[in-house]
Amino acid sequence: MLKPSFSRLLASSALLITALAAPLRSQAQASPSAADEKQPGGHVVLVLPFDNRSGNPNLNWIGDSFPDTLNQRLGSAGFLTISRDDRQFALDHLGLPVDFRPTRATTIRIAQTLDADYVIVGSFNTQGTGTNIRILVQAQVLEVNKLHLSQPLQDSSELPRLFDIENAIAWKVARQIEPGFTVAEQTFLSASAGIRLSAFENYIRGTSATASDERTKRLEVATLDAPTYAAAQLALGKQYYADRSYDKAAATLAHVPSSDRLSLEAGFYLGLSRFNAAKYAEAETAFAFVASRLPLPEVVNDQGVAQSRQNKDASALFQRAVTADPGDPDYHFNLAVATYKRGDFATASREIQAALKLRPNDNEFKQLQTLISAGRATKPVGDGFDPTTRLRRTYSEASFRQAAFQLDQMRSMRLATLPPKQQGAEYTQLGQDYMAQGLVPEAEEQFLSAIQADPSNATAHTGLAQVRQLSDSPDDARKEAMASIRLAPSVNAYIVLAKVDLQKNELAAASTDVQNALKLEPRNAAVLQLQQAIQAKSQAPAATPQAHP
Incomplete structure (x- = not known):
């Protein structure tokens, strides 16, 4: 069977995007020319x-x-x-x-x-x-x-x-x-x-290996070599999951920080691992984390399944999955099971009929329809059939990335309709959010967009200065920090200047930067830490030149 192409996968998530992006689109349509730009x-x-x-x-x-x-x-x-x-x-x-x-x-x-x-x-x-x-x-x-x-x-x-x-x-x-x-x-x-390059090599060799044992061995070496390497932790966790080592998979996947962009995929497989280990509450928590960031129907469905395994009514979650993707028969089936078990036979009947239209030959669908028709809500009948909600075990990375991509596009359309100062403020906030996640290239793009929209946005200049300082461009970092200070002096701008001056061993200038920052915030912990670093460096004995023969 042909796997869906990217365009078809994009279309498959259209209902989700429509629901999430409706407020964005309505604002963008108010000013189509700006959105187009x-x-x-x-x-x-x-x-x-x-x-x-x-x-x-x-x-x-x-x-x-x-x-x-x-x-x-x-x-x-x-x-x-x-x-x-x-x-x-x-x-x-x-x-x-x-x-x-x-x-x-x-x-x-x-x-x-x-x-x-x-x-x-x-x-x-x-x-x-x-x-x-x-x-x-x-x-x-x-x-x-x-x-x-x-x-x-x-x-x-x-x-x-x-x-x-x-x-x-x-x-x-x-x-x-x-x-x-x-x-x-x-x-x-x-x-x-x-x-580390050695960890990267083992990660690439591991993900490319055809034999399961070699994949596991290479990825284990990569994670030992670089314990904070999120991509290697995710790949190893998925390999453990494929090998049905569910506790090891969960322990490994839990190492991927929630701020990392890979945390959604890691969270999904963490939920599956916990579910397969019959730790349903922990599975629900993992799926809920992913759904809070990007509520695709497969994630919301699995959150509902984990909830239902705890004898809770998950019909609201299954309804969300059905609304997002009405073409999936399993989502209709799960909603039918949940509503049947709480005695809502009318909804259960409607949902199982929808499921059968999509997949007429599914025996469990037919058995559930018989139960619903009989109006027996609590005990299995006949051959002992007791309907159980179905888990979605396949993670579609493409669907996740495409949904996020489309939301970014809709957000750009909305931002384009705003007044310049508001545009600048929102781009700046996005840049700061990316910086908090360690996504420096993404942050730079947002700060540049903020400055383009509103050159007087001092915070955006400070953010760009921080990017330049982190990317080892000290002269550009100084330029942006100074631009920010001319617009509105801030502690963060002075911190960038102090770090640049300290890196260049210009201790007097760095000390002045710190004093200017302390005038604004006398108890700022980051500034006080920099002050100690400058004092320690100024008190360190100078290196004695060595005589050469």
């Missing part, structure tokens, strides 16, 4: 593994790693990227092996199968040997509708700086697709900070 491009991008031209098969993992990094960076830039699983589906559907390196013609066929607007293809080679290996990369962007292949986008670096190459290529790809893309290259370059 801010409407994102909505590009669907497929990144294929890069071809290994080094002649060293031990480096194949590097080619496999490019889609992972580019998908993350392009996703942060507002593009809708196609996951590894969906890419694998296209290869399977076309009868192509996993390690297939497509020609231009087959690349186009893969893109058309997945409804991609752009395909990123590339290759890498090496120079040097041993610890002096240098990676040379080139990538090209295929615009599917125009069948146009861009000129090669190139970069190179030593192997230990693989992240820099991949992030630089991602930035160049974003600029190739959207020439007006404004996020700085340095922000992309710093986005992979904190991930």
Whole structure:
């Protein structure tokens, strides 16, 4: 059976988006011209593994790693990227092996199968040997509708700086697709900070491995090497779940922070793991967390199933699932079960009839219809059939990402209708929310949008200064902090200045920055901590120059 294409998956979540976005759309329609100006491009991008031209098969993992990094960076830039699983589906559907390196013609066929607007293809080679290996990369962007292949986008670096190459290529790809893309290259370059290359290698080798044992072993090594590596924790948790090691899966998935963008998928599988271990209250909590962020019908349904296993009335949750996706017979069945058990035979009869229209040959549907017709609400009859609600065990990453993507588009439409100062304020709040989650490229884009809408927004300039300081661009950080202070002095702007001056060992200037901040907030903990750092550095003995023969 053909897996739904991206366009069809987008359509399948239309009812959910309609319900969530109705207030946004009504405001956007009041000013369609403004909405049109801010409407994102909505590009669907497929990144294929890069071809290994080094002649060293031990480096194949590097080619496999490019889609992972580019998908993350392009996703942060507002593009809708196609996951590894969906890419694998296209290869399977076309009868192509996993390690297939497509020609231009087959690349186009893969893109058309997945409804991609752009395909990123590339290759890498090496120079040097041993610890002096240098990676040379080139990538090209295929615009599917125009069948146009861009000129090669190139970069190179030593192997230990693989992240820099991949992030630089991602930035160049974003600029190739959207020439007006404004996020700085340095922000992309710093986005992979904190991930050890050895952990990344084991993660890529693990997710690419065909044998279950090797996948588990590689991913375990990756998580031991980098305990805060959320992507590796998620992959290992899913592998444990596939192996039916439900307690180990739950313990691993719980390590993914709730602020991480992977927390929704991790939360879904955490709920499944807890459910399969018969820990229904904990499963309900996990599903409820995911539903609070993005209430797709499969999540709301599973929250209801976990609730029903605790002998609670979950009919309200099942009704939400049915409303969001009336074409799913299992949601109708679950609502019929819940209402039947509470004695609401009229609703139960209506829902089981809807389920049977969608799936006429389901025996459980027929048995439940018989029970409802008999009007027996509490005890099984006949062969002892006792209807049980059905769990949705499949997580659709594409559906989750597409729903979030569409909501972002609707939000952009709404923001475009607001007065400039209000636009700036809301973009700034979004940027601060992204910063709190550690999503620096996303935060930068929001702060830039805020400043474009309202150049006098001092808080947006401060936010951009914080981004620049985190991405190791001290001169730009100072520039934005000073711009913010000229508009409205703030503690956070002075903190950025102090950190920049301290980094440059300009202790007198850093001390002045701290004093200015303390005038505004004498007890600010972050400022007092910086003051101690400056004092400690000023009291440290200077390094004694060594004599050279």
